[in-house]
Amino acid sequence: MMxxxxxxxxxxxxxxxxxxxxxxxxxxxxxxxxxKLRGRxxxxxxxxxLIAVNGRTVDLNTCLNEGDVVAVFPPAxxx
Amino acid sequence: xxRVTEDDFSIDEVASTLKGMETGAIVFFLGVVKGxxxxxTVSEMIVEAYREAAEAELEKIRRNALEKFRIIDAAIIxxxxxxxxxxxxxxxxxxxxxxxxAFKACSWIIDEVKARAPIWKKEVTPxxxxxxxxxx
Numbered sequence: 001m002m003x004x005x006x007x008x009x010x011x012x013x014x015x016x017x018x019x020x021x022x023x024x025x026x027x028x029x030x031x032x033x034x035x036k037l038r039g040r041x042x043x044x045x046x047x048x049x050l051i052a053v054n055g056r057t058v059d060l061n062t063c064l065n066e067g068d069v070v071a072v073f074p075p076a077x078x079x
Numbered sequence: 080x081x082r083v084t085e086d087d088f089s090i091d092e093v094a095s096t097l098k099g100m101e102t103g104a105i106v107f108f109l110g111v112v113k114g115x116x117x118x119x120t121v122s123e124m125i126v127e128a129y130r131e132a133a134e135a136e137l138e139k140i141r142r143n144a145l146e147k148f149r150i151i152d153a154a155i156i157x158x159x160x161x162x163x164x165x166x167x168x169x170x171x172x173x174x175x176x177x178x179x180x181a182f183k184a185c186s187w188i189i190d191e192v193k194a195r196a197p198i199w200k201k202e203v204t205p206x207x208x209x210x211x212x213x214x215x
Contacts, residue, residue, distance in 0.1 A: 009129050010199035011210045050197070055131045073129050077211050078157060078198025079110060079169055079189060 002026055002066040006037070009073035015043040024064070031060035033070060049074055080154035081137045083128050083198075088156045088170055097152050097174040104178040106185040108171040114164035116202065123203040126159045126168060132197050133157070140191045148184035150175040155188065157198055168200075 007019045024033065030051055038044050052071040053062065064070070080096055082088070090107060097105050112124045137155045144153050154172040162168060169192065173184035192198075200211040 009197070010127055010201075011212075052129070052132050052197075055135065057132075071129055071132065073197050074199060074210075074212070076192075076194055076196050076198065077200055078126065078128070078133075078196050079193035 002028075002064075004028075004033070004064055004066075004068045004070055006033070006070045006072060009071065010077070012044070012047075012049060012072055012074060016041050028064050029060060030058055030062045030064065030070070033064065034060065037072065047074075080156070081134055081141060082156040083130055083133050083137070084156065084158060085160045087158070087167055090170065090172075093154050093156065093170060093172050097154060097172055099151060099174070101176055102151055102174045103176045104181045105172055105174045106178065106181040108169075108185050108189045109167060110169040110189070112162050112164050112166050112168060119202075119204040119206065121202045121204055122164060124162045124166075124168065125201040125203065125208070126157075126162060127199050127201070128157065128159045129197040130159075136196045137192065140188055140195060143191070144173065144184050144188050147187065148173070148175075149180040150184045153184060153188060155192060157192070157196065159198070 001023050003021055005021050008016050050073055053068050114121055141153045151174045156170045158168055171185050171188045173181045175181035201208050
């Protein structure tokens with residue numbers, strides 16, 4: 001098992017909280033984390049959100065490593 | 080120049096960083112807090128960013144603009160924090176030898192910032208706070 005930190009932003013942070021630590025299997029992909037988060041948090045159901053790992057946007061097949069920081073955030077809304 | 084900051088900015092200061100020997104035009108876009116939207120008074124705007132990713136994305140947009148248009152340089156500054164009506168939110172500046180490319184680049188850059196940068200706005204209205212879910 002390994003630990004990863006998940007950080008939330010904007011309206012997602014207000015609904016779920018600032019961050020949480022998850023214990024997941026070695027070799028878990030970003031896609032698996034997305035499934036896990038949707039299962040844990042009803043507020044994410046049907047919502048469009050983006051994922052970055054250690055500050056970089058990644059695709060769903062990317063494997064995570066111990067200590068990675070996964071950011072979960074809404075599509076852009078600034079400017 | 081790329082900056083995500085709580086602090087206000089000076090357009091003159093940004094202009095001075097963009098003025099070189101070949102610069103003939105600098106076009107600016109300044110976004111400010113609107114006091115009224117969707118039928119309601121907006122007293123404040125709370126701007127939040129996923130800071131490290133936002134700065135990286137703004138730099139990527141600047142580089143894309145330098146490749147796409149015949150401009151000399153570009154600057155993007157986006158503020159975060161609680162901003163009152165009429166305060167500055169975002170500044171885009173594009174410098175070029177002549178105005179046409181600078182206008183085009185400036186317009187393209189602000190559209191890309193709205194579409195790509197992980198920055199979000201929440202409006203404070205008399206009925207409470209609401210996230211602006213789509214770029215406006």
